[in-house]
Amino acid sequence: MNRISIILVLLLSGIVACNNVADKRKLNIYGNPQVVEKTVDGKIVYDTVDHTVGYFRLFNQDSTVITPKDLEGKVYVADFFFTSCISICPEMSKQMLRVHDQFKDRDSLQLVSFSIDPDYDTVAVLKNYSERLGVTSDKWHFLTGDEDEIYSLAFNSYLTERPADDPEDENNILHSGAFILIDTKKRIRGVYDGTVPDQVDILMKDINNLLNEENEGNS
């Protein structure tokens, strides 16, 4: 009889293991920390500061100006895409939509998709794209604006894209397809391949972990 209960426990753990592939893990902080010089009480001290994503001022699909202030107190996932892209973007949008649907009721999570073809991707084009994709909530911002500003964010803030070495076109970008997880302190806490469903599964577990971490930090 004992044996059977051991096997039953094994059987149960086999099922439970399905839901616990990535157990609760502490997320890394990405990017190079900077050492800054500060003066405290007349003394010069050095402090290490984590890499954070910079300021931006862009329009979303509802023609609303969005700055990091609108994302204050939120965890968010960022990516870089463009609506006329037929290579990796449709899959990225499909995967981001999974994240959107999974966290529909969690106000503390936002999604931000920066267009890297803002001249074509006007507010109207982004509005049409988001509606046709099936985005109904205001959880997901599709952003457009100044191209240099967006490229600079991609290269220097979110760190996932880099300039393409293309002599024909200086303003070109190597498009990675990455999803980037940002915490409430604007730090990069995870980078995932937005074209691979398994990676996005991990992202969704990490989002839960990060939301829990932020909650614990606030209490």
Place this chain on the structure above:
Amino acid sequence: MKKMKVILNNAFLILFALAVVSCGDTDTKEGDGTDIYSGMDSKTKTRMQQYYRIGKNLYLTHCSNCHQADGKGLGKLYPPLAKSDYLMKDPLRTACIIKNGIQGELEVNGVVYNQPMPAHDNLTNIEIAEIITYISNSWGNKSGLHDVNTIEKAVKDCPE
């Protein structure tokens, strides 16, 4: 009694193994059981099998990013090919769309789509024939073989 226990143990082991195995994603089934080769002589069938197999690979390279591997499209952005009235009414019309792309509104199964599709003029007529044969005979679609000669003629008459 002892033997009974052994059997019971084994049963549990198998169940455990099943529980673990079931963690993995199950592959989506090919087709929906439609016999796409019915009523065909063996020569045509062999030829169509070749078209279909190569067409599938071409589809996964050039088309499935938007139209998806299961042919269901994506939201109201990219129209479905699976059980698509637009495709099945005249599969040759789609050969022109693959070759030259399309802009503007297009109604499929009662939904109006409006996402431009770029031209794929790097594809040869035989490759287009293989893709057309694949998409018009997959996911419940059935329309037989569309060989390279038919596609060549259709593509010549594409609207400007």
